[in-house]
Amino acid sequence: MCILCYALTGEEHWTDARVGDERAVTVRARRRRMLAQIMAAEGLDYSDDPTGITALISDRKGNVEVARGLGETWAAGERLAHRRLDPLELALLARIDPQEAR
């Protein structure tokens, strides 16, 4: 638990490992933006705290789920969307791929 904000830190997910030399704050900002775009393509909203540990995923009817780490984030998104969030689905790729948007 974080002694400043009392957030539960949860178990470390493999995607949280520090990789490369990009600044942590930049990685978190890029990750937040990327996840928000993917969730938006599924009709969901995504936001997270400044540490990037705790995320809120919500649908447009006001249902909200709290998730810690990417594993929980996808599972929460699937429960809210009532379907599998599949990165191989062409319709999803068409909505998030910057190349398609041009």
Place this chain on the structure above:
Amino acid sequence: MTGTGRIPVLVLGGFLGSGKTSLLRRMLTGAPETAVIVNEFGAVGLDHEVLRACEERVELVGGGCACCTRRADLVRVLREMLDDRDRGRADINRVVIETSGLADPAPIVFTITNDPMLRHHFEVERLIVTVDAAAGREQLDRHAEVAKQVLVADELVITKGDLVEDEAFGTLAAKLAALNPAATIRAALHGVLDEEPVKVGTGRVERAHEAGATGHTDDVSTLILRAAGPVDWLGFAVWLSMLLQARGEEVLRVKGLLELEHGDVVSVNGVQHVVHMPEHLPRGAITEPPSKIVFITRGIDAERLRGSFEAFQRLARSGERLATG
């Protein structure tokens, strides 16, 4: 001990009678601080200082998929070993788990990687699977458990090579290489492991395995994903975690090296839903091709996988421009 201070765990699998115990006996020679976990005492006939038996007892956790299965027996035995070590009753610097011939190695990896206590004290070093040179081909075709063990292995050891002709040995090695191109293949005779890996396509092995080719069995295919340039780690991590959440049971194995910006090299290793923490390798550890990830999948279209990977890379890079500019 590993660089992380955790005790390395070597998982030794292979079908019944494929030479696991001979290999294990040889491994234990001069290694008294290696603890061994076997399925049952009597069947192994090992006389080793730290030997524990655990009957396979599984508990489904989470969504109940096959790989996310907790081996409760293993948790208990590994915790006891840790306790013994901490109380000074045993010196342990490595653990070998010899699985039953029919065991699925994925739950072992899941258990060690996800148990809140064990994950801080142990780490899976590698999965070794023995394959009988004489009976291996038939066992692969007849027993799904054997094929699964081969698919998830880091190292495949062909045993009893003296019992078959060179051609049969070569055909088996080529079949194993096609099934799991990420694994190193070695030969062992009477438990003695050859230092040099088997070179598929040369010498003893007659049928060449074309590097980069896509190997197929009835429903399992192998895709080697290569990136033309440096990979965006964030784009890869978000993509792979989403893929494994959605399709974990269809992605049997992920293994490879990624070259990131500025020459950083990262090793990625996963068995179904379970991905090890990525490891940094020295810069310049890979030369050509820059990045190569092997996916062993069941029923996933290779082109769609590649297209999805590339779309997520573009998405991550579009965010990079905004975040830095």
